[in-house]
Amino acid sequence: MHRQEPCPARSARAAQRRSLAKRLAGTLTAGIALTGLLALTACTPSPPSPLPDPRSTGIGYEDLRFRHILVIEVDTLRADHLSAYGYGRETLPKTMQRPWLVVEGYTAASSWTVPSTSSVMTGLDVHHHGLWDVQDQGPVDPLTAPTMGSVFTAAGFSTGLYSGNAFLTPLTNMGDGFQEKVLEPLPGGGAELATLSPHILNWLDSVAVNGAGSSDFLVFTQPMDAHQPIQPDLQDRGTWSRGDLLFDPDATRQDQAAQIADAWATGTPEQRSQLTTDVRDVYDETLLGLDRSIDVLLAELQTLGVLDTTLVVLTADHGETIFEDDSYTHGNTLRRELVHVPLLLLAPGLTEGPVDCLSSQTDLLPTLLRFAGEPPLEGVDGRAIQDSCRASTRSVLLANDNIAWLDAATSTETLSWACSPTGTAAYGFDVATDPAALNPVAAADLKDGEMLIEQLAALAAEITAGRPTFTCASPI
Numbered sequence: 433m434h435r436q437e438p439c440p441a442r443s444a445r446a447a448q449r450r451s452l453a454k455r456l457a458g459t460l461t462a463g464i465a466l467t468g469l470l471a472l473t474a475c476t477p478s479p480p481s482p483l484p485d486p487r488s489t490g491i492g493y494e495d496l497r498f499r500h501i502l503v504i505e506v507d508t509l510r511a512d513h514l515s516a517y518g519y520g521r522e523t524l525p526k527t528m529q530r531p532w533l534v535v536e537g538y539t540a541a542s543s544w545t546v547p548s549t550s551s552v553m554t555g556l557d558v559h560h561h562g563l564w565d566v567q568d569q570g571p572v573d574p575l576t577a578p579t580m581g582s583v584f585t586a587a588g589f590s591t592g593l594y595s596g597n598a599f600l601t602p603l604t605n606m607g608d609g610f611q612e613k614v615l616e617p618l619p620g621g622g623a624e625l626a627t628l629s630p631h632i633l634n635w636l637d638s639v640a641v642n643g644a645g646s647s648d649f650l651v652f653t654q655p656m657d658a659h660q661p662i663q664p665d666l667q668d669r670g671t672w673s674r675g676d677l678l679f680d681p682d683a684t685r686q687d688q689a690a691q692i693a694d695a696w697a698t699g700t701p702e703q704r705s706q707l708t709t710d711v712r713d714v715y716d717e718t719l720l721g722l723d724r725s726i727d728v729l730l731a732e733l734q735t736l737g738v739l740d741t742t743l744v745v746l747t748a749d750h751g752e753t754i755f756e757d758d759s760y761t762h763g764n765t766l767r768r769e770l771v772h773v774p775l776l777l778l779a780p781g782l783t784e785g786p787v788d789c790l791s792s793q794t795d796l797l798p799t800l801l802r803f804a805g806e807p808p809l810e811g812v813d814g815r816a817i818q819d820s821c822r823a824s825t826r827s828v829l830l831a832n833d834n835i836a837w838l839d840a841a842t843s844t845e846t847l848s849w850a851c852s853p854t855g856t857a858a859y860g861f862d863v864a865t866d867p868a869a870l871n872p873v874a875a876a877d878l879k880d881g882e883m884l885i886e887q888l889a890a891l892a893a894e895i896t897a898g899r900p901t902f903t904c905a906s907p908i
């Protein structure tokens with residue numbers, strides 16, 4: 433992969449962009465402002481450096497090939513709330529009646545949309561693709577690495593992107609290269625799969641079935657069914673939730689978030705416990721509608737005559753904490769509820785059932801290319817999971833200019849470091865016996881502590897190279 437010179441110090445550039453954004457605000461249209469900002473900030477993050485990562489055998493299927501691919505990346509979908517991952521409720525029963533291959537141990541590269549979906553689109557870790565320090569729809573660096581859309585379009589596929597998430601706009605250029613785009617405008621967002629599917633089907637009918645384009649296709653959709661505001665379909669309300677909720681399921685995103693935050697801030701311990709139950713119940717009820725929408729979309733693909741030749745991928749960009757850490761949100765930490773996301777594959781020739789494969793979002797693009805019979809991308813962090821799973825995964829979250837979280841994990845243990853100008857912290861958890869991560873364990877007492885420290889030390893070296901004022905934790 434061609435790479436340009438490394439970017440200058442990120443903190444200085446970030447301040448420059450914010451200053452520029454303030455000057456531009458209110459004086460230019462969004463489109464003009466963005467065009468200027470993207471041109472000003474074009475540069476390339478440092479290239480990946482190899483990290484020690486001994487790997488196990490992959491999931492197999494090295495010889496299976498699919499030139500029809502549908503990726504459903506549901507926003508804010510926790511793996512542990514899906515029936516396929518052992519959840520106690522049948523949240524996606526119809527979908528789960530299909531013979532999905534369930535990949536255990538798939539890990540998000542970060543815990544909110546922009547950095548995590550950018551890793552999905554590029555196969556690069558967060559600190560390598562560089563889209564990590566944007567909040568509140570502010571100006572961002574453009575991705576300069578090849579993206580999923582551009583790679584598959586260049587390979588001769590018809591490519592379509594259908595997103596309900598407002599971050600998948602030209603603002604972030606995550607969707608570069610897709611030929612057909614149906615995107616939510618800024619500000620806004622929130623389209624669910626039932627809204628996006630007709631666009632997908634109309635386009636597929638015109639290009640893949642009726643031959644107006646290449647019959648090979650890649651569709652990527654990012655619906656918002658599980659994202660706030662949580663608004664279950666009417667028919668699903670009351671499946672688990674009680675009638676007298678502590679928030680309004682029909683409120684707007686901002687109003688519902690304020691209601692929930694206020695109820696938590698002012699609640700007694702008993703009221704907080706009830707609020708947690710209410711949010712979890714209503715979140716789960718949104719998954720029933722999502723399940724029906726997936727089932728309808730797959731049935732329509734069958735009607736079009738392409739389901740039997742299509743690789744369907746069901747995954748998520750990140751999860752959501754439901755007050756495990758006293759918050760109902762994402763993007764603030766790298767807790768397991770946020771980075772353990774589903775990866776389910778459905779296609780002829782794939783065997784139904786779980787497969788143990790510790791893997792990263794950076795692996796998805798290489799994996800899809802392998803299934804498509806295309807050559808691997810040079811210089812990416814991910815690898816096709818057909819022939820190699822990982823011994824550990826890593827995630828990065830730059831919360832703001834004052835702190836970055838680094839996380840390395842095996843399937844049973846996690847180790848987190850904080851990097852900041854003012855202080856450091858390190859936390860290890862044995863999530864096999866402590867899934868809520870309530871009882872920190874010294875890194876030296878973790879079975880794989882040495883390997884996880886090695887992973888974090890390599891990450892920390894790269895983070896502090898770009899942010900010299902940061903120091904990162906030493907293991908406790």
Ligand SMILES: [Zn+2]
Pocket residue numbers: 507508544545546597749750
């Ligand atoms: Zn998201």
